[in-house]
Amino acid sequence: MDKVIPFLMFQDGKAEEAMNFYTSLIEDSEITSIVRYGSNEAGEEGTVFQATFTIKGQEFMCIDSNVKHAFSFTPSFSIYVACNTEEEIDELYGKLKEGGQTLMPLGNYGFSKKFGWLNDRFGVSWQINYV
CATH class of the missing domain: 3.30.720.100 (Signal recognition particle alu RNA binding heterodimer, srp9/1)
Structure with a gap:
Protein backbone atom coordinates (compact mmCIF):
# COMPACT_ATOMS: atom_id res chain seq x y z
CA MET A 1 0.00 0.00 0.00
CA SER A 65 -19.04 12.40 -11.57
CA ASN A 66 -20.56 11.83 -14.98
CA VAL A 67 -23.30 9.77 -13.27
CA LYS A 68 -25.97 11.43 -11.14
CA HIS A 69 -26.15 9.56 -7.84
CA ALA A 70 -28.92 9.58 -5.23
CA PHE A 71 -26.36 10.54 -2.56
CA SER A 72 -23.96 13.36 -1.88
CA PHE A 73 -21.54 14.34 0.86
CA THR A 74 -22.38 13.58 4.48
CA PRO A 75 -21.21 15.29 7.69
CA SER A 76 -20.20 11.90 9.07
CA PHE A 77 -16.95 12.46 7.13
CA SER A 78 -15.45 15.92 7.48
CA ILE A 79 -12.24 17.84 6.95
CA TYR A 80 -10.82 18.85 10.34
CA VAL A 81 -8.77 22.05 10.59
CA ALA A 82 -6.85 23.10 13.71
CA CYS A 83 -6.47 26.90 13.78
CA ASN A 84 -3.77 28.68 15.79
CA THR A 85 -5.55 32.00 16.39
CA GLU A 86 -9.07 33.19 17.00
CA GLU A 87 -8.78 35.49 13.99
CA GLU A 88 -7.84 32.53 11.81
CA ILE A 89 -10.83 30.41 12.91
CA ASP A 90 -13.27 33.31 12.55
CA GLU A 91 -12.08 34.11 9.02
CA LEU A 92 -11.96 30.50 7.79
CA TYR A 93 -15.32 29.57 9.31
CA GLY A 94 -16.93 32.70 7.87
CA LYS A 95 -15.66 32.03 4.34
CA LEU A 96 -16.60 28.33 4.40
CA LYS A 97 -20.06 29.14 5.79
CA GLU A 98 -21.01 31.42 2.86
CA GLY A 99 -23.73 29.60 0.95
CA GLY A 100 -23.36 26.58 3.22
CA GLN A 101 -25.10 25.17 6.26
CA THR A 102 -24.14 25.57 9.92
CA LEU A 103 -24.12 22.32 11.86
CA MET A 104 -22.58 23.74 15.05
CA PRO A 105 -22.00 27.52 15.18
CA LEU A 106 -18.66 28.78 16.45
CA GLY A 107 -18.64 28.48 20.22
CA ASN A 108 -17.15 26.97 23.33
CA TYR A 109 -18.54 23.46 23.68
CA GLY A 110 -16.27 22.54 26.59
CA PHE A 111 -13.81 20.44 24.60
CA SER A 112 -12.03 23.39 22.94
CA LYS A 113 -11.64 27.17 23.18
CA LYS A 114 -13.70 27.67 20.01
CA PHE A 115 -15.18 25.11 17.64
CA GLY A 116 -17.52 25.12 14.64
CA TRP A 117 -18.89 22.51 12.24
CA LEU A 118 -20.46 23.28 8.87
CA ASN A 119 -21.17 22.09 5.37
CA ASP A 120 -19.72 24.43 2.75
CA ARG A 121 -21.57 25.54 -0.40
CA PHE A 122 -20.43 22.35 -2.17
CA GLY A 123 -21.81 20.12 0.59
CA VAL A 124 -18.39 19.17 2.02
CA SER A 125 -18.34 19.04 5.82
CA TRP A 126 -15.68 20.89 7.86
CA GLN A 127 -14.83 20.89 11.57
CA ILE A 128 -12.88 24.01 12.50
CA ASN A 129 -11.17 24.11 15.89
CA TYR A 130 -9.18 26.79 17.70
CA VAL A 131 -6.54 24.92 19.68
Missing part, protein backbone atom coordinates in the same frame (compact mmCIF):
# COMPACT_ATOMS: atom_id res chain seq x y z
CA ASP A 2 1.43 3.35 -1.02
CA LYS A 3 -0.88 5.84 0.70
CA VAL A 4 -4.41 6.71 1.73
CA ILE A 5 -6.03 9.79 0.15
CA PRO A 6 -9.45 11.33 0.89
CA PHE A 7 -11.57 11.33 -2.28
CA LEU A 8 -14.33 13.87 -3.04
CA MET A 9 -16.95 13.23 -5.73
CA PHE A 10 -18.80 16.26 -7.04
CA GLN A 11 -21.93 15.79 -9.13
CA ASP A 12 -22.64 19.18 -10.68
CA GLY A 13 -19.37 20.05 -12.37
CA LYS A 14 -18.13 21.85 -9.22
CA ALA A 15 -14.85 20.00 -8.55
CA GLU A 16 -12.56 22.64 -10.03
CA GLU A 17 -14.45 25.51 -8.39
CA ALA A 18 -14.24 23.71 -5.03
CA MET A 19 -10.50 23.03 -5.40
CA ASN A 20 -9.83 26.66 -6.30
CA PHE A 21 -11.90 27.81 -3.31
CA TYR A 22 -10.21 25.48 -0.81
CA THR A 23 -6.67 26.18 -1.98
CA SER A 24 -7.31 29.94 -1.86
CA LEU A 25 -8.43 29.79 1.79
CA ILE A 26 -5.56 27.93 3.39
CA GLU A 27 -1.87 28.71 2.84
CA ASP A 28 0.47 25.96 1.63
CA SER A 29 -2.34 24.52 -0.50
CA GLU A 30 -2.36 23.93 -4.26
CA ILE A 31 -3.94 22.07 -7.13
CA THR A 32 -1.36 19.51 -8.20
CA SER A 33 -3.01 17.91 -11.24
CA ILE A 34 -6.18 18.07 -13.34
CA VAL A 35 -7.26 15.70 -16.08
CA ARG A 36 -10.40 16.87 -17.86
CA TYR A 37 -13.04 15.09 -19.87
CA GLY A 38 -12.55 15.67 -23.58
CA SER A 39 -15.13 15.85 -26.33
CA ASN A 40 -17.13 12.68 -26.90
CA GLU A 41 -16.12 11.22 -23.53
CA ALA A 42 -18.41 10.01 -20.73
CA GLY A 43 -18.38 13.32 -18.80
CA GLU A 44 -19.16 16.86 -19.83
CA GLU A 45 -16.25 18.26 -21.82
CA GLY A 46 -13.90 20.36 -19.68
CA THR A 47 -15.12 19.02 -16.33
CA VAL A 48 -12.79 17.15 -13.99
CA PHE A 49 -12.18 13.51 -14.86
CA GLN A 50 -9.67 13.27 -12.00
CA ALA A 51 -7.71 15.83 -10.02
CA THR A 52 -5.45 16.06 -7.00
CA PHE A 53 -4.87 18.97 -4.66
CA THR A 54 -3.33 19.58 -1.28
CA ILE A 55 -4.60 21.50 1.71
CA LYS A 56 -1.76 22.33 4.11
CA GLY A 57 0.14 19.31 2.78
CA GLN A 58 -2.78 16.84 3.01
CA GLU A 59 -3.45 15.33 -0.41
CA PHE A 60 -7.00 14.95 -1.76
CA MET A 61 -8.40 13.52 -4.98
CA CYS A 62 -11.64 14.59 -6.63
CA ILE A 63 -13.80 14.10 -9.69
CA ASP A 64 -16.87 15.51 -11.37
Whole structure:
Protein backbone atom coordinates (compact mmCIF):
# COMPACT_ATOMS: atom_id res chain seq x y z
CA MET A 1 0.00 0.00 0.00
CA ASP A 2 1.43 3.35 -1.02
CA LYS A 3 -0.88 5.84 0.70
CA VAL A 4 -4.41 6.71 1.73
CA ILE A 5 -6.03 9.79 0.15
CA PRO A 6 -9.45 11.33 0.89
CA PHE A 7 -11.57 11.33 -2.28
CA LEU A 8 -14.33 13.87 -3.04
CA MET A 9 -16.95 13.23 -5.73
CA PHE A 10 -18.80 16.26 -7.04
CA GLN A 11 -21.93 15.79 -9.13
CA ASP A 12 -22.64 19.18 -10.68
CA GLY A 13 -19.37 20.05 -12.37
CA LYS A 14 -18.13 21.85 -9.22
CA ALA A 15 -14.85 20.00 -8.55
CA GLU A 16 -12.56 22.64 -10.03
CA GLU A 17 -14.45 25.51 -8.39
CA ALA A 18 -14.24 23.71 -5.03
CA MET A 19 -10.50 23.03 -5.40
CA ASN A 20 -9.83 26.66 -6.30
CA PHE A 21 -11.90 27.81 -3.31
CA TYR A 22 -10.21 25.48 -0.81
CA THR A 23 -6.67 26.18 -1.98
CA SER A 24 -7.31 29.94 -1.86
CA LEU A 25 -8.43 29.79 1.79
CA ILE A 26 -5.56 27.93 3.39
CA GLU A 27 -1.87 28.71 2.84
CA ASP A 28 0.47 25.96 1.63
CA SER A 29 -2.34 24.52 -0.50
CA GLU A 30 -2.36 23.93 -4.26
CA ILE A 31 -3.94 22.07 -7.13
CA THR A 32 -1.36 19.51 -8.20
CA SER A 33 -3.01 17.91 -11.24
CA ILE A 34 -6.18 18.07 -13.34
CA VAL A 35 -7.26 15.70 -16.08
CA ARG A 36 -10.40 16.87 -17.86
CA TYR A 37 -13.04 15.09 -19.87
CA GLY A 38 -12.55 15.67 -23.58
CA SER A 39 -15.13 15.85 -26.33
CA ASN A 40 -17.13 12.68 -26.90
CA GLU A 41 -16.12 11.22 -23.53
CA ALA A 42 -18.41 10.01 -20.73
CA GLY A 43 -18.38 13.32 -18.80
CA GLU A 44 -19.16 16.86 -19.83
CA GLU A 45 -16.25 18.26 -21.82
CA GLY A 46 -13.90 20.36 -19.68
CA THR A 47 -15.12 19.02 -16.33
CA VAL A 48 -12.79 17.15 -13.99
CA PHE A 49 -12.18 13.51 -14.86
CA GLN A 50 -9.67 13.27 -12.00
CA ALA A 51 -7.71 15.83 -10.02
CA THR A 52 -5.45 16.06 -7.00
CA PHE A 53 -4.87 18.97 -4.66
CA THR A 54 -3.33 19.58 -1.28
CA ILE A 55 -4.60 21.50 1.71
CA LYS A 56 -1.76 22.33 4.11
CA GLY A 57 0.14 19.31 2.78
CA GLN A 58 -2.78 16.84 3.01
CA GLU A 59 -3.45 15.33 -0.41
CA PHE A 60 -7.00 14.95 -1.76
CA MET A 61 -8.40 13.52 -4.98
CA CYS A 62 -11.64 14.59 -6.63
CA ILE A 63 -13.80 14.10 -9.69
CA ASP A 64 -16.87 15.51 -11.37
CA SER A 65 -19.04 12.40 -11.57
CA ASN A 66 -20.56 11.83 -14.98
CA VAL A 67 -23.30 9.77 -13.27
CA LYS A 68 -25.97 11.43 -11.14
CA HIS A 69 -26.15 9.56 -7.84
CA ALA A 70 -28.92 9.58 -5.23
CA PHE A 71 -26.36 10.54 -2.56
CA SER A 72 -23.96 13.36 -1.88
CA PHE A 73 -21.54 14.34 0.86
CA THR A 74 -22.38 13.58 4.48
CA PRO A 75 -21.21 15.29 7.69
CA SER A 76 -20.20 11.90 9.07
CA PHE A 77 -16.95 12.46 7.13
CA SER A 78 -15.45 15.92 7.48
CA ILE A 79 -12.24 17.84 6.95
CA TYR A 80 -10.82 18.85 10.34
CA VAL A 81 -8.77 22.05 10.59
CA ALA A 82 -6.85 23.10 13.71
CA CYS A 83 -6.47 26.90 13.78
CA ASN A 84 -3.77 28.68 15.79
CA THR A 85 -5.55 32.00 16.39
CA GLU A 86 -9.07 33.19 17.00
CA GLU A 87 -8.78 35.49 13.99
CA GLU A 88 -7.84 32.53 11.81
CA ILE A 89 -10.83 30.41 12.91
CA ASP A 90 -13.27 33.31 12.55
CA GLU A 91 -12.08 34.11 9.02
CA LEU A 92 -11.96 30.50 7.79
CA TYR A 93 -15.32 29.57 9.31
CA GLY A 94 -16.93 32.70 7.87
CA LYS A 95 -15.66 32.03 4.34
CA LEU A 96 -16.60 28.33 4.40
CA LYS A 97 -20.06 29.14 5.79
CA GLU A 98 -21.01 31.42 2.86
CA GLY A 99 -23.73 29.60 0.95
CA GLY A 100 -23.36 26.58 3.22
CA GLN A 101 -25.10 25.17 6.26
CA THR A 102 -24.14 25.57 9.92
CA LEU A 103 -24.12 22.32 11.86
CA MET A 104 -22.58 23.74 15.05
CA PRO A 105 -22.00 27.52 15.18
CA LEU A 106 -18.66 28.78 16.45
CA GLY A 107 -18.64 28.48 20.22
CA ASN A 108 -17.15 26.97 23.33
CA TYR A 109 -18.54 23.46 23.68
CA GLY A 110 -16.27 22.54 26.59
CA PHE A 111 -13.81 20.44 24.60
CA SER A 112 -12.03 23.39 22.94
CA LYS A 113 -11.64 27.17 23.18
CA LYS A 114 -13.70 27.67 20.01
CA PHE A 115 -15.18 25.11 17.64
CA GLY A 116 -17.52 25.12 14.64
CA TRP A 117 -18.89 22.51 12.24
CA LEU A 118 -20.46 23.28 8.87
CA ASN A 119 -21.17 22.09 5.37
CA ASP A 120 -19.72 24.43 2.75
CA ARG A 121 -21.57 25.54 -0.40
CA PHE A 122 -20.43 22.35 -2.17
CA GLY A 123 -21.81 20.12 0.59
CA VAL A 124 -18.39 19.17 2.02
CA SER A 125 -18.34 19.04 5.82
CA TRP A 126 -15.68 20.89 7.86
CA GLN A 127 -14.83 20.89 11.57
CA ILE A 128 -12.88 24.01 12.50
CA ASN A 129 -11.17 24.11 15.89
CA TYR A 130 -9.18 26.79 17.70
CA VAL A 131 -6.54 24.92 19.68
